[in-house]
Amino acid sequence: MTLYVTNTLTGETEPFEPQDPESVLLYYCGLTVSDPPHLGHARSWVHVDVMHRWLEHLGYEVRHVENFTDVNEKIVARVGEDDLGSDEASVAESYIERTLADMRSLNLLRAEVYPRVSEHVPEIVDLVETLVEKGYAYESNGSVYFDVTSFEEYGKLSNQELEEIESQGDPDERSEKRNPADFALWKAGPVDESAVHEHRHEGVDHGDDPPAGQTWESPWGEGRPGWHIECSAMSMTHLGETIDVHVGGRDLVFPHHENEIAQSEAATGREFARYWLHCELFQMDDEKMSSSLGNFVTVEEAVERYGTNALRTFLTAGSYNSTQLYSDETIAEAEERWDRLERAHESAVEALDSPAARTKVEDDELRSAVATAREEFTAAMNDDFNTREAQSALLSIATAVNKHLESGRSADADSTDEFDYRGLNRAVEALEELGGVLGLSFVGETDGTAGLAGDVVELVLDVRERERADGNYDRADELRDELEALGVEIQDTDEGPTYRLPSGE
């Protein structure tokens, strides 16, 4: 079965064929490390992670590169805030640390490298020089601009005509630029103070010192790299002139990715990226979620609040390329779905480990449901990474397991239950393997019955069982309510009570 992806460049869903049939060169436009990562970033990360995992599942070696933009006015604007650091580099460093920690907490596969702009200035300068030499860029007052009229295909990604783009240019900048749509490859002089001030948080005292932004030597004098050139330089440095997949947020299509294409293809004369995939954004009840609007939930808070698995279930609850509604309801719903998966997994494992699991019992319904679910999952993922469909395949395994356990459970207490060992085993394998593609992990997180907390809960449950045996249901219910108030989930079954500790305990 072939993987199909929707390419922003063509607007079509196309069969995916990397240059090398064995490996995939994937570049993800990472973030500017000037604020704590929020759920919107997490959504894109998780989708890229799922792409990465699925490509590996299909047998490709995935060369995944993800940059950190550590040179930016917004970062300079944070200098002096809290304990972030006293210059641009150290502020960036603290946010990079935090970002990497957030990524780990989301169970993201590591990229091959996380290149930073500050480490690639020589490559950037080389690239800009090439563009100047080839006549695609020009120097003006120590800055270098890309001449958009020199690149015939300018606008092909965002599907816009140059005239239209020109009319949107900022008139204030016209003096230095030949065309209002030209964009900076290299910016002369020290960091732009007005830009820095614009991004400062209110009520923070930064003193009178000029902003501590880094500058580098260049053939055009002291200066800083422009925003777009970095990704071209880093992508080419680490993955070569033509990569297979370039992923980023929908909000980067124009101007960022459009400019990357122009400068890269102008410089090399070759195609820059073969497939452009764009992750859609979150939609809040009334507006989008974004750093600039400040209406976001940080990744740290979200992981803390919902746990990695429920959060990933939520983040993959829609296709990467359609907008997703963020609300208490949609999150709660995802939590329910994850719980359902986890409970089914748990009870399947319990049944497997019990003597009731027989090697000679066969439930065709269970087995074929698992096989069908595998097919559906694969078809869904191959269809442009349709994670929502993939989830529903996973859930159908949960239903099949529950159904099987229900039917194998014997009606009267004297005779024993009978479960299909092999069938259940396949179901568990499928849940773990396919769930793993979505980055869901059935081990560890909430399966906490060990430790002191577990012992204490068991003690309380013993007491409660005695109360129940004596018919003191009021007292028994009281104990259950109290445990539940602490986040411990109690469930009475034929084999006695079971419990689950809150995640993180």
Add this chain to the structure above:
RNA sequence: GCCAAGGUGGCAGAGUCCGGCCGAACGCAGCGGCCUGCAGAGCCGCCCACCGCCGGUUCAAAUCCGGCCCUUGGCUCCA
């Protein structure tokens, strides 16, 4: 204004590229039943959609074509 995406049940959200299996998936909520001391979980059944509007093509359209209305996003830093 230009560009893009989208309008499917109470919510959310697939299906639209490759027309029929779609009176429409999965999940949540709701209702009835089984189970249970009760609750939860689970199981069974039910409820709610002629798929924005109008017209066309076709034996057949949520799916193709044309027009219209509306929503969201991008065009300034942004995943």
